[in-house]
Amino acid sequence: MNLLKLQILVYIEKYKKVTDVAKELDMKQPTVTFHMKSLEEELGIALFESKRGRILLTDAGKALYPYAVKMTGLAAEARKAVQDYADLGKGILHIGADSLMGTIHLPRLVNRFCRQYPGIQIELTVQPSRTVQELHYNHEVDLAFYYSQDVAAAGIKEDLLLEDELVVIFAPGHPFSSLKSLSDQLVAQHFFIQHAEGSFMRDFTRTYAIESGIHLWERMIINSPESVKHTVEDGDFISFFPLSGIASELAAGSLQYLPAPGPAGKSVKAYMAYHADQPYSPLREQFKQFVKQQITKQDMKP
The missing domain is CATH 1.10.10.10 (Winged helix-like DNA-binding domain superfamily/Winged helix DNA-binding domain)
Structure with a gap:
């Protein structure tokens, strides 16, 4: 065989x-x-x-x-x-990231790493959170980056990258703009953009709705975090989003936010994951250390 x-x-x-x-x-x-x-x-x-x-x-x-x-x-x-054991000047690194990490944080980090090591190649696969975790568990990617509140699978080591705050995002002209806080009932009364099946945000918002005893008014489902933000900017919808992912929109004044109410009003965590028993790879280890250095510099903080 x-x-x-x-x-x-x-x-x-x-x-x-x-x-x-x-x-x-x-x-x-x-x-x-x-x-x-x-x-x-x-x-x-x-x-x-x-x-x-x-x-x-x-x-x-x-x-x-x-x-x-x-x-x-x-x-x-x-x-x-x-193949890449002795030379950081070449090699391929396969990275899996959920849609939040893959659109908010990883592109900038990958770009900086490639600039520092121009001979290497990085393949970045962006998929829903559960899909990324499955790809990583099956050794189809070298490293995985995702938001999670679950206990890591057996044999998987997770390094905490950041603690993020989940907030409710809305356009400057939205009725929420005049408020200082939100209730679960207020959130339930407005058109809500749901994130894609298998994503951390979808699982989180569904759990939030159950724990709060409300029904979210899900008028739209979008599988791209960037598209979620752009749609919310148009004025009619609200959604949940990590605070670190809307820094540029806040600076531009195209989005506003309030802390998520009730059970959702708490921090969530983003991780870098790898197999605990993986054989040593200089390229993978260098990228892991590079990411941790960027965290130290607060490049991924909101």
């Missing part, structure tokens, strides 16, 4: 077509099919089945899938650790 066969199984689950897998691996379609059949013969059980023009995993294939993800991920990580 070699890594190529396991990689094919992982891609079959992702693409559901042999042609797409062949393109991803830069192989001929018959070669991919050969390795699929070889893996089934090796294990003595059907792993793939064809349904309506798609190739799907059987129950046995689904049972093998999480192990294939971990094994291929660890192999890629081991290869990378060897």
Whole structure:
């Protein structure tokens, strides 16, 4: 059971077509099919089945899938650790970030790091919080950055980057502009922009509504924090947002805010996560230290 066969199984689950897998691996379609059949013969059980023009995993294939993800991920990580071990002048760093960290803080940090180390390449993947945590757990990214209130998964080390305040944001002309504080009931009476499924903000606001005994007037769902801010700026909507993420809008006068009421009126935490048992990588360690230095300089503070 070699890594190529396991990689094919992982891609079959992702693409559901042999042609797409062949393109991803830069192989001929018959070669991919050969390795699929070889893996089934090796294990003595059907792993793939064809349904309506798609190739799907059987129950046995689904049972093998999480192990294939971990094994291929660890192999890629081991290869990378060897390749960039001795030279910070080159190498690739895979970073995963939730939509808040990926749009508010990481672009500036990545840009500064690349300027300092022009020979390296950084791949920044921005996805909902839960997706980023899953990618990291499966060794598909080297480091993960996200907001969270949950306990870290087993084997995952989290370094606290900042404590942020969640606030209610609104346009200067909104009725909230004349107030000094908000109640849960007031929040429930205005059009609310909900964040995307799987995001930290969506989970947080849903929990807030349940704990407060209110129903948020969710008239819009947006999967981009920047789009949330721009829509709120137009005047009709409100939303929850980390205070550190609206610094430029506050300076420009395009947004205002008040502390979130009730159970939501508290700080939230943003983390940098990595596997506790990861092999040493100079590039990854250098980036971790770089991020911590930026925090010390308060570059990520509101």
